[in-house]
Amino acid sequence: MSEEDLFAAERKEDLEEAERLRNELRHHEYLYYVQDAPEITDAEYDRMMVRLRELEAKYPDTVPADSPTQRVGGKVAPEFGEVKHLTPLLSLGNAFSAEELQAFDERVRSGLPAGAELEYVVEPKIDGLACSLIYENGRLVRAATRGDGTVGENVTANVRTIRSIPLVLKVPEGEEVPELLDVRGEVYMPRHAFMRLNEARAERGESEFANPRNAAAGSLRQLDPAVTAARSLSFFAYLVGDGAQDKHSESMAMLTRYGFKVSEGYKLVQNIVEAIDYIKAFATTRNALAYDTDGAVIKVNAVYQQRILGATGKDPRWAIAYKFPPEQAETTLEDIDWRVGRTGVLTPTAVLTPVKLSGSVISRATLHNEDFIREKDIRIGDRVIINKAGEIIPEVLRVVLEKRTGDEQPVVIPANCPECGWEVARKGSEAAIRCTNPHCPALGREGLVHFVSREAMNIDGCGPSVINQLLDKGLVRDAADLYSLTREELLTMDRMGAKSADNLLQALEASKENELDKLLFALGIRHVGAKVARILASEFGTVDRLLQAETEELAAIKDIGDKIAESVVTWFSVPANIDLLERFRQDGLKMEFATREEQTNHPFFGKTLVFTGTLPTLGRAEAKTMAQDVGAKVSGSVSRKTDYVIAGAEAGSKLEKAQQLGVTVLDEAQFLSIMEEK
Numbered sequence: 001m002s003e004e005d006l007f008a009a010e011r012k013e014d015l016e017e018a019e020r021l022r023n024e025l026r027h028h029e030y031l032y033y034v035q036d037a038p039e040i041t042d043a044e045y046d047r048m049m050v051r052l053r054e055l056e057a058k059y060p061d062t063v064p065a066d067s068p069t070q071r072v073g074g075k076v077a078p079e080f081g082e083v084k085h086l087t088p089l090l091s092l093g094n095a096f097s098a099e100e101l102q103a104f105d106e107r108v109r110s111g112l113p114a115g116a117e118l119e120y121v122v123e124p125k126i127d128g129l130a131c132s133l134i135y136e137n138g139r140l141v142r143a144a145t146r147g148d149g150t151v152g153e154n155v156t157a158n159v160r161t162i163r164s165i166p167l168v169l170k171v172p173e174g175e176e177v178p179e180l181l182d183v184r185g186e187v188y189m190p191r192h193a194f195m196r197l198n199e200a201r202a203e204r205g206e207s208e209f210a211n212p213r214n215a216a217a218g219s220l221r222q223l224d225p226a227v228t229a230a231r232s233l234s235f236f237a238y239l240v241g242d243g244a245q246d247k248h249s250e251s252m253a254m255l256t257r258y259g260f261k262v263s264e265g266y267k268l269v270q271n272i273v274e275a276i277d278y279i280k281a282f283a284t285t286r287n288a289l290a291y292d293t294d295g296a297v298i299k300v301n302a303v304y305q306q307r308i309l310g311a312t313g314k315d316p317r318w319a320i321a322y323k324f325p326p327e328q329a330e331t332t333l334e335d336i337d338w339r340v341g342r343t344g345v346l347t348p349t350a351v352l353t354p355v356k357l358s359g360s361v362i363s364r365a366t367l368h369n370e371d372f373i374r375e376k377d378i379r380i381g382d383r384v385i386i387n388k389a390g391e392i393i394p395e396v397l398r399v400v401l402e403k404r405t406g407d408e409q410p411v412v413i414p415a416n417c418p419e420c421g422w423e424v425a426r427k428g429s430e431a432a433i434r435c436t437n438p439h440c441p442a443l444g445r446e447g448l449v450h451f452v453s454r455e456a457m458n459i460d461g462c463g464p465s466v467i468n469q470l471l472d473k474g475l476v477r478d479a480a481d482l483y484s485l486t487r488e489e490l491l492t493m494d495r496m497g498a499k500s501a502d503n504l505l506q507a508l509e510a511s512k513e514n515e516l517d518k519l520l521f522a523l524g525i526r527h528v529g530a531k532v533a534r535i536l537a538s539e540f541g542t543v544d545r546l547l548q549a550e551t552e553e554l555a556a557i558k559d560i561g562d563k564i565a566e567s568v569v570t571w572f573s574v575p576a577n578i579d580l581l582e583r584f585r586q587d588g589l590k591m592e593f594a595t596r597e598e599q600t601n602h603p604f605f606g607k608t609l610v611f612t613g614t615l616p617t618l619g620r621a622e623a624k625t626m627a628q629d630v631g632a633k634v635s636g637s638v639s640r641k642t643d644y645v646i647a648g649a650e651a652g653s654k655l656e657k658a659q660q661l662g663v664t665v666l667d668e669a670q671f672l673s674i675m676e677e678k
Contacts, residue, residue: 011059014055014059015055015059018052018056018059018062021048021051021052021055022064022067024048025048028040028045046094046096046323049069052068056069080154080155080637081154081636081638081653081654082147082152082153082154082637083142083147083154083653084150084151085132085149085150085151085152085241086180086182086241086242087182087242088150089130089132089147089149089152089184090316091146091149091315092297092315092319092320092321093320093321094320094321094322094323095322096322096325098276101272101275101276101298102272104298104320105272107317108300108309108317111308111309111317112305112308112309113308116305118300118305119247119249119268119269119270119302120270120272120274120275120298120301121249121267121268121301122266122269122278122297122298122299123238123263123266123267123296123297123299124263124282124289124296124297125294125295125296125297125321125322125323126188126236126263126291127188127211127291127292127293127294128186128187128188128189128216128291128292129146129186129187129213129216129220130146131144131145131146131184131185131187131220131235132144132184132241133159134180134181134183135169135178135180135182135183136179137178138168138169138171138177138178139168139169139650140165140166140168140650141650141652142154142156142652142653143155143159143165144156145220154637155220155221156652157620158219158220158222158228159187159220159235160225161226162187162233162234162235164234164260164261165260166258166260167650169181169258170257171257171258172257180242181240181242182240182242183237183239183240183260184237184238184239184240184241185235185236185238185239185260187216187220187233187234187235188216188234188235188291188292189216189219189231189232189234189291190232190234190290191212191290191291192290193212193231193232193233194209194211194212194215197209197231197232198215211292212292215231216231216233219231219233223636224620224624234261234291235260236262236263237252237255237260237261237262238297240254240255247302247303248299248300248301248302248306249268251303264289268301272298275298278296279296279322282296294323295321295322295323295324297319297320297321298319298322299318299319300318300319306318306319326387327387328357328387328397329355329357329362329385329386329387330355330383330400331353331354331383331384331386332352332353332381332383332384333352333378333380333382333383333384333396334351334352334380335380336349336350336380337349337351338414340418340440340442340443341442341446342447342449342450342524343443343524343526344434344436344442344443345432345434346414346417346418346424346432346433346434346435348367348368348369348370348411349364349365350364350365350366350367350378350396352364352384352394357386357388362386362388362394364394365386365394365395366394366395366396367396368431369433370426370431370433371431372431373411373413376396377401378396378399379404379409379410379411380409380410380411381405382399382400382404382408383399384396384397384398384399385397385398385399413433417435417436417437417440417442419441419442420435420437420439420440420441422435422437423436424436438574439576441471444478445467447479448470448471448479448482449464449467450522451479451522451523452467455521455530456521457511457518457519457522458507458518459482459504459511460503460504460507461500461503461504462504462507462508466496469493470485470493473492473493475489479522479580480583480584480587482508483512483588483589485504485505487501487505490505511589512588512589512590513590514589514590515537515590515629516542516543516590516591517530517534517538517593519584519589519591520533520537520546521533523571525567525568525571526567526571527563527564527567528564528568531559532559532560532564535557535559535560537593538628538631539557540593541592541593542591542593543592544591546568546572547572547578549568549569549572550569551565552565553565554568554569602630602631602677603674603677604631604632604644604675605630606632606633607632607633607643607644608632608633608634608641608642608643608644609634609635609642609643609644610634610638610642610644610646610658611623611634611645611648612645612646612648612651612654612655613648613650613651613652614648614649614650615646616648616649616668617668618668618672623646623668626675627675637654638654638657638658638661638663639661642658642661642663643663643664644663644665644671645658645664645666646665646666646667646668646671647665
């Protein structure tokens with residue numbers, strides 16, 4: 001083969017690899033930025049990106065404009081209105097070694113006039129979600145995610161629930177309030193809040209977040225601000241978008257005066273050597289912080305020098321992120337523990353020889369599902385490499401194959417449920433294996449925990465420990481038994497005093513007033529979440545009508561589809577479930593929703609409403625629920641299809657757009673007045 005042929009073959013192979021990497025990176029960017037459900041670690045993503053950059057540098061004439069190397073971030077989720085940033089939210093280039101930081105310093109110095117004095121600010125890199133806050137005359141008017149760097153998602157209502165973000169700037173007396181201020185920063189979730197959130201999700205049988213970063217992203221991008229408010233998010237400010245001060249260090253001081261939290265321990269240094277020393281010291285102490293960090297950021301301090309250096313179109317030339325290598329440890333996988341969840345799914349957990357990692361002792365790690373075990377060829381007795389995803393959840397990365405002795409045992413996937421002994425099975429292409437016993441004790445326990453949870457029947461004082469005691473003492477067998485509990489029975493339980501017993505009985509009684517959609521969600525029907533439960537309650541009006549529904553009728557409803565329809569029909573075909581519903585009826589629980597005929601007569605029926613600003617007496621979630629209960633559609637953005645905008649105090653761009661489009665604008669009093677009409 002000639003030299004030309006060899007070059008052509010090599011080029012073809014490289015270009016094919018580059019295209020494959022682009023497709024994989026696009027896929028993982030979508031999962032990370034839009035779905036908040038990453039499948040790979042940051043380190044794996046970085047390795048793929050570095051390799052793609054190498055290939056594109058080799059063949060620069062082949063780089064497409066939409067390559068992941070050529071853009072800033074993710075897509076705008078369609079559920080949120082779009083916001084164009086005043087100035088682009090650029091991403092940062094990455095460095096992984098002291099040598100790369102030295103090279104960055106050389107590029108900076110070569111881009112400035114000869115002999116220019118140079119200072120850097122170095123600060124922790126918070127592992128969260130980038131956000132821009134716009135203040136007009138000292139008041140927060142708009143908040144947006146990074147999005148694609150030019151256009152982001154309008155998350156103002158959710159950001160207003162974050163207590164570390166001032167709604168009004170705390171400008172010291174004597175200082176002039178800025179007419180316009182663009183504050184850039186990171187929304188994050190503290191570790192304690194992350195662990196508490198995942199514990200609650202596990203109790204409800206919901207999937208757990210992989211790390212605090214994704215928990216923060218999922219929380220900030222909730223359509224219901226009440227959910228965001230309950231997630232204990234926080235915010236660090238790290239930049240002023242319009243360069244209001246002469247130096248970055250002065251901007252940080254100004255942000256502190258204005259009432260913002262800024263990155264803890266940021267430091268002004270005189271050269272890159274001092275910056276590298278800071279990073280080395282920070283690497284030894286960062287695990288003691290209450291939040292996740294994945295590196296450090298170095299920024300040129302003088303704003304005029306930042307402007308001289310400019311940006312590449314994607315990254316600023318005046319800043320760079322140093323990323324710490326993921327912390328890993330080697331240990332032995334001693335056994336696998338299989339846990340049965342609310343829906344009957346068996347989840348494997350690795351039981352490890354305890355090993356120290358990221359400042360804590362790790363003895364268990366997630367193995368996800370059977371396919372994960374098979375793909376990585378994991379065996380009992382293997383030496384394995386583990387790390388902490390987001391520095392919180394331990395996970396098995398790989399098997400150390402070269403250390404196998406031959407004594408390792410293949411993992412035996414359970415043929416029977418570890419709780420009840422019934423057969424387990426996989427359905428279709430699902431990765432999960434499930435217990436086939438509809439009355440498995442594990443399903444009953446986890447189902448009861450879900451039934452009483454806040455999002456379902458909201459029975460306060462009846463958490464997992466209480467449920468376990470009720471089951472152990474034989475006081476309940478299913479959810480309907482909860483409504484037959486007596487004060488005397490409750491007083492026989494550990495740590496259940498008279499006041500606690502009375503409060504629990506009151507909570508049970510209050511739950512009887514919940515609307516039908518809450519009950520449908522609480523039943524734990526597979527694939528029926530809160531949104532689907534509301535659709536079913538609204539469409540059918542009563543449990544009796546839903547009982548008669550056929551698969552085809554259900555599947556024809558928007559947002560239902562074949563899978564959910566089949567699950568609903570199957571659940572309502574089980575005699576034990578019908579008996580459960582009848583007992584709920586006898587206990588006084590609501591079996592009816594507002595009928596479609598009643599909704600049709602309401603002025604808001606079928607109308608599209610948008611809520612903006614702070615209402616005087618109603619919370620956003622409460623107002624939204626009220627509107628949906630009479631058949632209204634609630635949207636997050638204003639368009640020509642919007643019928644009404646309900647505006648409260650400090651309403652921003654949505655109110656302006658409504659006025660431009662001629663959409664009817666109501667205040668809270670007018671909204672409530674129409675709500676009372678029939």
